[in-house]
Amino acid sequence: MSSKVLDSKIPDGPLAEKWTHHKNNIKLVNPANKRLIDIIIVGTGLAGGSAAATLAELGYNVKAFCYQDSPRRAHSIAAQGGINAAKNYQGDGDSTYRLFYDTVKGGDYRSREANVYRLAEVSTNIIDQCVAQGVPFARDYGGLLDNRSFGGVQVSRTFYAKGQTGQQLLLGCYSAMSRQIGKGKIKMYNRHEMMDIVIVNGKARGIIARNLITGEIERHSAHAVVIASGGYGNVFYLSTNAMGSNTSATWKIHKKGAFFANPCFTQIHPTCNPQHGDQQSKLTLMSESLRNDGRIWVPSRKEDAEAVREGRLKPIDIAEEDRDYYLERKYPSFGNLTPRDVASRAAKERCDAGHGIVNNSTKEGVFLDFASAIVRYGKEEALVKGIHNPADAQIRAFGEEIVEAKYGNLFEMYENITGDSPYKTPMKIYPAVHYTMGGVWVDYNLMTSIPGCYAIGEANFSDHGANRLGASALMQGLADGYFVLPYTIGDYLADDIRTGTIRTDTTEFDEAEKAVKERIEFFVNNKGKHSVDYFHRKLGKIMWNKAGMSRNKEGLQEAIAEIRELREQFRKEVKVPGKADGLNSELEKAGRVADFLELGELFARDALNRNESCGGHFREEHKTDEGEAQRDDKNYAYVSAWEHKGAPGDAALHKEKLVYENIELKTRSYK
Amino acid sequence: MSKERMKLKLKVWRQNGPNEKGKIETYKVSDISPDSSFLEMMDILNEQLINEGKEPVEFDHDCREGICGSCSMFINGEAHGPGKRMTTCQLHMRKFNDGDTITIEPWKAKGFPVIKDLMVDRTAFDRIMSAGGFISVNTSGNTQDANAIPINKHDADKAMDAATCIGCGACVATCKNASAMLFVSAKVSQFALLPQGQVEAVERVQNMVKQMDKEGFGNCSNTGACEVECPKGISLENIARMNREYLKSGMG
Numbered sequence: 001m002s003s004k005v006l007d008s009k010i011p012d013g014p015l016a017e018k019w020t021h022h023k024n025n026i027k028l029v030n031p032a033n034k035r036l037i038d039i040i041i042v043g044t045g046l047a048g049g050s051a052a053a054t055l056a057e058l059g060y061n062v063k064a065f066c067y068q069d070s071p072r073r074a075h076s077i078a079a080q081g082g083i084n085a086a087k088n089y090q091g092d093g094d095s096t097y098r099l100f101y102d103t104v105k106g107g108d109y110r111s112r113e114a115n116v117y118r119l120a121e122v123s124t125n126i127i128d129q130c131v132a133q134g135v136p137f138a139r140d141y142g143g144l145l146d147n148r149s150f151g152g153v154q155v156s157r158t159f160y161a162k163g164q165t166g167q168q169l170l171l172g173c174y175s176a177m178s179r180q181i182g183k184g185k186i187k188m189y190n191r192h193e194m195m196d197i198v199i200v201n202g203k204a205r206g207i208i209a210r211n212l213i214t215g216e217i218e219r220h221s222a223h224a225v226v227i228a229s230g231g232y233g234n235v236f237y238l239s240t241n242a243m244g245s246n247t248s249a250t251w252k253i254h255k256k257g258a259f260f261a262n263p264c265f266t267q268i269h270p271t272c273n274p275q276h277g278d279q280q281s282k283l284t285l286m287s288e289s290l291r292n293d294g295r296i297w298v299p300s301r302k303e304d305a306e307a308v309r310e311g312r313l314k315p316i317d318i319a320e321e322d323r324d325y326y327l328e329r330k331y332p333s334f335g336n337l338t339p340r341d342v343a344s345r346a347a348k349e350r351c352d353a354g355h356g357i358v359n360n361s362t363k364e365g366v367f368l369d370f371a372s373a374i375v376r377y378g379k380e381e382a383l384v385k386g387i388h389n390p391a392d393a394q395i396r397a398f399g400e401e402i403v404e405a406k407y408g409n410l411f412e413m414y415e416n417i418t419g420d421s422p423y424k425t426p427m428k429i430y431p432a433v434h435y436t437m438g439g440v441w442v443d444y445n446l447m448t449s450i451p452g453c454y455a456i457g458e459a460n461f462s463d464h465g466a467n468r469l470g471a472s473a474l475m476q477g478l479a480d481g482y483f484v485l486p487y488t489i490g491d492y493l494a495d496d497i498r499t500g501t502i503r504t505d506t507t508e509f510d511e512a513e514k515a516v517k518e519r520i521e522f523f524v525n526n527k528g529k530h531s532v533d534y535f536h537r538k539l540g541k542i543m544w545n546k547a548g549m550s551r552n553k554e555g556l557q558e559a560i561a562e563i564r565e566l567r568e569q570f571r572k573e574v575k576v577p578g579k580a581d582g583l584n585s586e587l588e589k590a591g592r593v594a595d596f597l598e599l600g601e602l603f604a605r606d607a608l609n610r611n612e613s614c615g616g617h618f619r620e621e622h623k624t625d626e627g628e629a630q631r632d633d634k635n636y637a638y639v640s641a642w643e644h645k646g647a648p649g650d651a652a653l654h655k656e657k658l659v660y661e662n663i664e665l666k667t668r669s670y671k
Numbered sequence: 672m673s674k675e676r677m678k679l680k681l682k683v684w685r686q687n688g689p690n691e692k693g694k695i696e697t698y699k700v701s702d703i704s705p706d707s708s709f710l711e712m713m714d715i716l717n718e719q720l721i722n723e724g725k726e727p728v729e730f731d732h733d734c735r736e737g738i739c740g741s742c743s744m745f746i747n748g749e750a751h752g753p754g755k756r757m758t759t760c761q762l763h764m765r766k767f768n769d770g771d772t773i774t775i776e777p778w779k780a781k782g783f784p785v786i787k788d789l790m791v792d793r794t795a796f797d798r799i800m801s802a803g804g805f806i807s808v809n810t811s812g813n814t815q816d817a818n819a820i821p822i823n824k825h826d827a828d829k830a831m832d833a834a835t836c837i838g839c840g841a842c843v844a845t846c847k848n849a850s851a852m853l854f855v856s857a858k859v860s861q862f863a864l865l866p867q868g869q870v871e872a873v874e875r876v877q878n879m880v881k882q883m884d885k886e887g888f889g890n891c892s893n894t895g896a897c898e899v900e901c902p903k904g905i906s907l908e909n910i911a912r913m914n915r916e917y918l919k920s921g922m923g
């Protein structure tokens with residue numbers, strides 16, 4: 001059933017002309033009328049921050065919301081590695097088409113061609129814009145921008161600012177926002193959480209928000225509502241996301257009519273810190289850029305792995321021939337730079353086979369080793385310095401210096417967490433939940449299935465298919481916010497220039513506010529016995545064990561049943577201390593976990609429905625003889641878009657068929 | 672090698688609101704793994720308080736990896752605690768010993784009023800940014816090519832070093848005058864070092880300094896304490912550069 005309710009609104013015409021053609025044909029709002037229009041933006045990460053700044057520059061009145069104390073702290077700040085753009089500054093054959101092709105292939109052919117092409121097309125504008133804003137990208141000695149390469153591609157197209165690219169890009173957005181806040185064109189509501197969306201006559205017309213300091217429930221109206229609230233990886237409890245990252249804004253709009261697409265498409269990132277134990281609250285990413293120079297291995301002999309775990313053997317004492325550089329062995333042409341889904345599964349496969357090297361309850365972990373890079377760089381540097389017979393110590397010293405310049409802050413971060421120096425001993429890493437490709441279903445204009453409600457950035461589902469390539473989320477967030485939404489939203493708002501301010505003293509606002517207040521009252525009055533985290537941890541375990549890196553029918557069915565049961569127990573037994581009015585972070589967490597407990601079930605249902613393996617979604621029943629993912633293009637080349645029908649178990653599935661006119665569907669090979 | 676699990680005594684600042692009086696409360700926690708982070712230890716304390724029917728300690732945190740700038744605890748008299756160049760969330764319990772007493776307080780500065788417990792209001796930093804912490808360029812889609820103006824690598828690297836400030840406020844909390852000079856100078860320097868930022872350099876430094884004074888931050892008397900406690904190693908050089916920019920602007 002390719003459903004009529006799902007109109008992707010992809011413009012006609014050849015792929016390379018669709019966006020230009022579309023921009024030339026959509027309605028515009030003239031500058032004087034923009035002043036009469038209010039836009040709410042929930043979230044001030046790269047997507048929301050760039051959208052807020054741009055829409056305010058255009059003349060709209062923007063009200064922006066974030067739960068942190070400042071827009072500068074959105075989780076985009078944590079992105080390390082870089083941002084892609086098809087600038088071809090390195091002259092290595094990059095182009096819009098190649099970036100488009102790599103992204104569709106990297107996503108295992110489960111994304112929309114037209115959206116991805118547009119993304120590749122505007123990518124170059126992003127770099128120009130950011131440099132103009134004063135983003136200090138890395139440069140070479142000639143003063144030009146430097147690039148690195150990331151997994152799954154064979155060109156160098158990733159721009160970076162040390163290991164803090166997300167920080168610098170976000171501070172760029174935040175500066176642009178600050179300028180508009182100063183001019184009064186953006187009204188910033190920090191420490192505010194969106195609690196629900198308000199729909200009037202079928203259109204998104206406002207939100208109910210909670211002031212996190214006073215606990216006050218507030219009504220805010222607008223002519224359009226943009227959701228830019230990030231991803232839902234924290235449904236796994238442990239992830240690389242910030243502690244406050246949540247699904248609440250996206251889940252609330254889902255319950256009011258926005259379809260949720262591909263919820264099971266999750267990215268498990270291969271290089272994160274392994275778990276240290278049961279007191280762990282989050283996992284830390286070690287940037288993928290490290291795989292440019294780090295080599296991943298486990299001991300070839302299980303006895304050696306065991307000796308390492310028990311602290312009897314040091315990794316540096318394991319001889320070269322007793323190490324299994326399994327990515328280089330299995331995927332010689334991409335080696336350590338295979339895409340994330342492939343690299344993660346390979347690590348799990350080695351650990352399941354007994355070669356894991358970390359002394360935790362699951363014995364899961366592999367090495368990421370810089371020793372050869374240090375020697376290689378050291379020798380090069382010695383030559384540059386004209387030293388022809390350098391001593392080993394000298395080589396090491398030169399090499400360490402170069403590696404420090406490239407990855408110094410990441411090494412420091414690792415050492416702070418583990419107490420080990422990656423210059424002296426290999427890092428220990430393991431895959432962890434990192435990013436959610438799934439999200440709110442949007443059409444080509446980034447509008448959700450609720451008229452006037454948009455979703456941008458990680459919150460939507462649109463561009464990464466079943467697996468995201470490194471350095472492409474920053475690109476997508478900024479593309480959406482700076483260069484796509486500001487055009488497409490005008491097409492919708494053009495009809496609203498005579499509407500006037502949306503009133504908040506209506507029954508629609510009354511009802512939405514009442515429901516929000518009732519839920520809060522429920523939490524603070526519940527006489528439970530367990531903290532919110534108690535339930536969140538349990539949910540995380542179910543998700544990781546049964547809907548994580550590899551999934552099967554039986555496990556997913558169990559997951560659904562267990563999540564339902566946990567949700568029931570949560571209702572009865574959750575204990576939220578403190579009051580409804582005033583600052584209460586346990587109350588904030590309770591609302592977020594309640595939503596995760598619903599999303600988790602839909603997630604597992606989606607994974608159960610998709611009887612194929614693609615990208616990050618690996619169903620054990622569907623693999624090749626070599627253990628690689630096996631897609632089923634005949635039956636599953638579609639986006640699953642779920643419509644809320646009262647409970648996650650009742651959600652109705654709509655299918656948006658994916659049509660490939662410009663790319664031939666192939667089995668992904670990185671061998 | 673790896674240490675045993677620890678028992679600790681915690682003396683924690685509790686304050687109900689900006690206008691209420693605060694006081695130190697003493698709590699005990701046990702079974703703390705040396706591999707846990709300081710905030711994971713705080714989670715354990717909070718879980719314990721909730722189970723005892725008490726209100727947990729409020730504190731700011733989000734990324735827990737040293738980059739968002741949310742976390743902000745004054746631990747044993749030091750901003751972000753013992754350990755150089757790290758935030759509170761990067762501090763790990765292996766830095767402490769079994770039986771230790773740890774005192775945990777919020778940032779204390781006029782510009783940062785306490786909201787609750789260990790959480791303070793740092794929106795003054797946002798207002799300083801709105802006063803001039805930007806380059807006035809609109810998003811148009813036809814900005815000049817990113818490589819049109821080559822930038823000397825040395826300057827680009829220095830701009831990057833200044834730009835790594837996370838806006839945590841440890842510099843203010845550490846300074847005996849509660850001065851915000853390190854924070855403001857980092858932003859001013861980042862832009863002053865880049866050709867794109869030089870056009871508005873005069874207005875920027877004047878407006879940001881004016882707002883900084885308005886927010887009630889104190890003067891800089893060059894004690895250098897801020898640089899020592901700054902988790903990102905923002906250098907005092909930036910303050911010197913800002914002073915030069917300020918003099919150049921004719922305001923000095």
Ligand SMILES: Cc1cc2nc3c(=O)[nH]c(=O)nc-3n(C[C@H](O)[C@H](O)[C@H](O)COP(=O)(O)OP(=O)(O)OC[C@H]3O[C@@H](n4cnc5c(N)ncnc54)[C@H](O)[C@@H]3O)c2cc1C
Binds near residue numbers: 066083248456457458
């Ligand atoms: C550790 C890490 C490293 C990464 N590295 C890279 C990289 O190198 N390259 C790359 O391309 N991608 C990277 N990614 C992915 C990328 O950073 C994110 O996908 C992207 O930044 C998300 O941006 P966003 O604007 O959609 O959301 P976010 O930046 O997560 O912002 C969400 C915003 O929504 C607000 N919000 C959320 N819920 C509510 C609510 N209910 N009410 C009010 N406000 C709310 C928050 O306050 C915040 O302002 C990384 C991700 C992580 C976790």
Ligand code: SF4
Binds near residue numbers: 837838839842857902
């Ligand atoms: S200068 Fe350093 S201490 Fe001050 S706000 Fe910036 S990062 Fe924090």
Ligand code: FES
Binds near residue numbers: 731735
């Ligand atoms: S919580 Fe983000 S810097 Fe500490």
